[in-house]
Amino acid sequence: MKDKENFSYLLEKLCPMFVLLDAAGRIASAGPTLQKLRPEMEMVGRSFLDVFELLRPRSVATMQVIARSGAKLHLRFRDNPRTALKGVIVPLPDDEGAVINLSFGISILDAVRDYALTSADFSGTDLAIELLYLVEAKSAAMEASRTLNLRLQGAMIAAEEQAYTDTLTGLKNRRAMDHILARLINGVTPFSLMHLDLDYFKSVNDTLGHAAGDHVLQQVARITVEETRGDDTVARIGGDEFILIFNHLQDKEKLESIARRLIDRLEEPILFNGETCQISASIGIVLSTQFTCPEAPKLIHAADLALYSAKRKGRATYRFYNRNLTLPVANAESPGSQQRSG
Structure with missing residues (x-):
């Protein structure tokens, strides 16, 4: 026994x-x-x-x-x-x-x-214990690596977002617009493009200062986003100029309605520190299907021609691009550089 x-x-x-x-x-x-x-x-x-x-x-x-x-x-x-x-x-x-x-x-x-x-449930010489320790160490290392990768990925996304965002308004910037246009053109996606330029914006900066001008630009950004759809693009491409890209939208009546609403809303007084900022907007519109082989420079040039035509018609209005539009001879080589007396 x-x-x-x-x-x-x-x-x-x-x-x-x-x-x-x-x-x-x-x-x-x-x-x-x-x-x-x-x-x-x-x-x-x-x-x-x-x-x-x-x-x-x-x-x-x-x-x-x-x-x-x-x-x-x-x-x-x-x-x-x-x-x-x-x-x-x-x-x-x-x-x-x-x-x-x-x-x-x-x-x-x-x-x-x-x-x-x-470990108390196994023999002291059982290699299972070493295996468990190795697995635990590997899991800890993998979790640390995953956390680091997430942080790096987050930092990369933040950097990319910053590189494609206008810091003042939170809209897309010129670089982002170029990428979006290239993707739409390469994907043979029909779209329309609006070039919006603020009227009398220079006088706001001159009389009330750049802080007032920045506030106006932020309000313009808010209004343009509110008047567009979630899959549309609004970009500030510099100064008081904005590009709006409407995905799969070619209906002129709808585009006219959007342009009219934008102009009406931007004509409403904008208050800043008790002062009234008064601006308006002129808009040039082009359809991607107006070109057999659309290219980004051609489309922006065409929208700029339509915009300049709206400016000549007295501002606070919109025009569609047509092939008869031209800029004055002195500026014909570089329409984007045409001085518009804001």
Whole structure:
């Protein structure tokens, strides 16, 4: 009796997932870690094959035959969770039974998670502990790497956003507009383009100062965004000039309605520190389909011609581009540089 107790004690310390079988294949003793997997189950006295489903070897009737063959076992619990296990079986002398040393194999990570196992549940020499430490270290390193990548990605997105944003108004800038135009043209997407220029803006700067001018530009940005759709583009391309790009919109009546609303709203007085800022807007409009092979410079040039025509008609109005529009000869080579007395 004393020898059996010493034997079980040694097995518990060296093989905490052991199963000791008697000659009939019943469980005489089970290791503490194995018992922890089924704390409500009384394993002792039960047939080993009633607790575990033997996956390999398959065609063996009794545990005694398996023990004598010295086979390696692949098995799993018959009840849920049906954790997969591996085992090595060693027969006891005189066919008195066998000892099976079980392990989780590649399922160890799932087992540790499912059963809340700790290092105390494994033998001190079990390489599973080193594996768990390595996995934990790898997970920590991967999480640190993921966090760093997210921070770098966020910084990159912020830098790109800053590079494509007008800092005063929050609108797209000239660089962003160039990219959007190129994408629409390359994608053969029909669109229309408005070139909006503020009238009398220079007088606001001259009489009330640049702070008032900045406030006016911010209000103009707000109004243009409110009068456009979510997939349209509003860009400030410099000074008091704005480009509006309308995706898949070629209907002249709708474009006229948008232009009229913009002009009406921008004619309303804008207050700044108790002072009234009075501006208006002139708009030139071009459709991408007015050109057989539309190119960004051609479209902007055409919108600029239409804008200059609106300026000559008395400002606070809009004009569509047509092929008969021209700039004065002195400025014909560079319409974008035409001085407009804001």
